Amino acid sequence: MKRVICLAVLACAACGSSSGNGGGPDAGNPNSVTGTVAGHTLNAQDAVFTITSNYGGGLPDGVAIVAIADRANLCSLLASSTEPTGQLNVLGVALLNISFTGIQPLVTGPYTVAAGVPQNVGQYYSGFFASGTCATNTQYAPAAGSAAFTVTQVGTTGGTHLKGTFSNISFGADGSFSGTVDASYCAALNAPGNGCLGNGP
Numbered sequence: 001m002k003r004v005i006c007l008a009v010l011a012c013a014a015c016g017s018s019s020g021n022g023g024g025p026d027a028g029n030p031n032s033v034t035g036t037v038a039g040h041t042l043n044a045q046d047a048v049f050t051i052t053s054n055y056g057g058g059l060p061d062g063v064a065i066v067a068i069a070d071r072a073n074l075c076s077l078l079a080s081s082t083e084p085t086g087q088l089n090v091l092g093v094a095l096l097n098i099s100f101t102g103i104q105p106l107v108t109g110p111y112t113v114a115a116g117v118p119q120n121v122g123q124y125y126s127g128f129f130a131s132g133t134c135a136t137n138t139q140y141a142p143a144a145g146s147a148a149f150t151v152t153q154v155g156t157t158g159g160t161h162l163k164g165t166f167s168n169i170s171f172g173a174d175g176s177f178s179g180t181v182d183a184s185y186c187a188a189l190n191a192p193g194n195g196c197l198g199n200g201p
Contacts, residue, residue: 040131106151165180
């Protein structure tokens with residue numbers, strides 16, 4: 001599960017991740033993921049996002065990374081120097097807004113799945129679903145032709161949540177996920193304290 005947030009957008013090789021349960025949000029949790037991938041569900045307990053800056057996983061500055069996991073207090077898990085134990089499921093998404101002059105801040109609207117390095121101006125996403133433990137996990141990448149990931153609210157480092165919806169992000173024959181995300185800002189996602197859910201030691 002090492003280097004889990006090193007997403008495939010911009011030709012970054014797929015990295016590490018997590019695994020767990022299945023289901024929808026509770027009364028205080030606005031995150032929800034339905035569907036299955038390779039028989040795994042994702043009981044979304046928390047979601048966080050960051051904007052890359054000097055990111056150690058090979059992504060350029062300005063990429064928004066969103067992580068949805070079946071663990072509560074996800075930012076604390078990322079900040080800890082101790083890797084989480086047990087099974088985890090994580091859906092990670094990287095969002096990229098490209099103009100003629102380079103990467104721009106996110107805007108609301110649909111982002112199209114990127115099958116490799118984007119060659120044109122536009123809004124793109126890439127990502128992974130990972131299931132397993134920090135030491136042993138299986139990762140799945142969205143298939144070409146997957147539905148859009150729609151940003152409904154742009155998140156900020158000042159506290160505004162990044163919100164979005166997705167319907168039928170396909171992982172080919174392995175299945176698909178749909179859902180809603182309401183992610184809080186987490187600086188540790190850019191520089192994790194451990195190597196399980198990010199590019200830590």
